[in-house]
Amino acid sequence: MFSLTVFLATVAITISAAQNTCNTQSTINRPVNGQPVYWPATWRENQTAPALAEDQSCSWIVTIPEGYYARLIINGKMGDPYSHFLTIDSAGNLITSSHETMQPYFFPPSKFTLSLSNDEVAAFAFKIEWSPFNIPTSYDAGIGMQPHVLNITKDRFAAEFNSDAVSLLVSPVDPKNYYSLRSTLVFEGQDFNGFYRTNLYLLYRSRQQWISSKQTIYVINLEASNKLDTLLIQDAQYTRDYADYVQLNCGGSTTCIATVDGGNKKSAIASVLVSQNNETLVDIRMDPSATMKVYYGSETAFAFDSTYNGSTINSLLPLTFYGSYVTQYVISNGKATLTFNIPQ
Ligand SMILES: *[C@@H]1O[C@H](CO)[C@@H](O)[C@H](O)[C@H]1NC(C)=O
Ligand SMILES: *[C@@H]1O[C@H](CO)[C@@H](O)[C@H](O)[C@H]1NC(C)=O
Ligand SMILES: *[C@@H]1O[C@H](CO)[C@@H](O)[C@H](O)[C@H]1NC(C)=O
Ligand SMILES: *[C@@H]1O[C@H](CO)[C@@H](O)[C@H](O)[C@H]1NC(C)=O
Numbered sequence: 377m378f379s380l381t382v383f384l385a386t387v388a389i390t391i392s393a394a395q396n397t398c399n400t401q402s403t404i405n406r407p408v409n410g411q412p413v414y415w416p417a418t419w420r421e422n423q424t425a426p427a428l429a430e431d432q433s434c435s436w437i438v439t440i441p442e443g444y445y446a447r448l449i450i451n452g453k454m455g456d457p458y459s460h461f462l463t464i465d466s467a468g469n470l471i472t473s474s475h476e477t478m479q480p481y482f483f484p485p486s487k488f489t490l491s492l493s494n495d496e497v498a499a500f501a502f503k504i505e506w507s508p509f510n511i512p513t514s515y516d517a518g519i520g521m522q523p524h525v526l527n528i529t530k531d532r533f534a535a536e537f538n539s540d541a542v543s544l545l546v547s548p549v550d551p552k553n554y555y556s557l558r559s560t561l562v563f564e565g566q567d568f569n570g571f572y573r574t575n576l577y578l579l580y581r582s583r584q585q586w587i588s589s590k591q592t593i594y595v596i597n598l599e600a601s602n603k604l605d606t607l608l609i610q611d612a613q614y615t616r617d618y619a620d621y622v623q624l625n626c627g628g629s630t631t632c633i634a635t636v637d638g639g640n641k642k643s644a645i646a647s648v649l650v651s652q653n654n655e656t657l658v659d660i661r662m663d664p665s666a667t668m669k670v671y672y673g674s675e676t677a678f679a680f681d682s683t684y685n686g687s688t689i690n691s692l693l694p695l696t697f698y699g700s701y702v703t704q705y706v707i708s709n710g711k712a713t714l715t716f717n718i719p720q
Contacts, residue, residue, distance in 0.1 A: 435491035663710030
């Protein structure tokens with residue numbers, strides 16, 4: 377009996393000794409030798425995440441020198457539903473989660489914060505690497521009446537766009553798994569020394585377009601994911617009125633449904649290079665007093681195709697439109713649900 381008690385006590389001590397603690401706030405700077413920083417120091421990506429003791433509350437301020445970005449991976453899982461990991465970038469954007477599987481985060485200068493607090497025992501480890509922004513600017517494009525579409529995460533890429541104000545609307549290839557959008561950073565200014573505003577993951581999560589407050593923006597994708605996530609870039613004068621704005625996303629299916637609700641304002645659905653096939657509107661629910669206008673491009677007189685009244689459009693279905701570079705369906709007001717049939 378005595379030896380069993382001793383044995384159990386020994387086991388308990390061994391387990392608690394194996395749990396990491398981190399009840400501090402600390403700063404991590406890029407090491408002069410340029411090597412990555414791991415926490416705990418002995419953890420590597422090919423190992424499972426070590427245990428983190430219960431009731432920890434920790435934060436790390438990670439500094440990023442000018443001209444560099446930081447890439448963070450976290451391997452971790454909280455052990456209770458109330459605890460979370462949190463990152464805050466230099467523009468103040470927050471991302472929280474309770475389960476991390478080493479999908480990378482990217483941060484521009486001058487710092488980001490990583491913090492956590494947990495009740496129950498959790499699993500946690502991270503790695504930070506610093507690299508220079510060594511992607512040459514591919515081009516500098518003025519955005520006018522014509523929209524511009526990019527495969528934004530397919531390759532490493534950087535470009536500058538100019539307009540009175542620039543509108544960005546992003547659509548991931550997989551709306552359920554869009555971590556790849558974290559590698560695309562958006563700055564106001566001519567390069568990565570401009571004002572960092574957001575990344576495309578945050579932008580998609582907002583479910584809305586983003587409009588710059590400056591004439592020039594710089595968009596850089598730091599890691600190739602080989603995914604066909606699309607970014608629609610327009611002159612914001614044509615999109616600013618949209619109280620709700622979505623890209624049609626078929627997710628590989630031939631039937632695509634999109635819903636918008638602009639309240640008493642306009643809303644729009646952009647169909648961007650879905651397949652270049654014609655798209656057939658097979659069902660529509662909209663306010664009978666509203667109108668739907670179709671444009672092959674941004675909402676300009678030049679790109680205008682047709683107008684339909686909510687009261688009569690149902691009797692005209694099915695209606696086929698060209699699947700052009702960008703086809704847009706603009707609803708004057710109210711909630712609208714459009715169902716398309718698009719051969720893949
Ligand atoms: C894990 O990766 C390290 C290099 O980072 C390597 O030395 C080690 O052999 C790897 N271990 C396993 C089990 O693959
Ligand atoms: C994106 O990549 C796909 C596959 O390579 C290609 O078919 C499509 O035209 C590209 N889109 C743009 C806007 O470049
Ligand atoms: C799209 O529709 C037009 C007009 O009906 C037709 O001429 C064209 O062949 C169609 N394109 C495709 C890819 O089906
Ligand atoms: C839409 O309704 C207006 C006013 O009721 C009417 O003048 C117009 O002809 C209608 N347009 C179509 C395409 O049905």
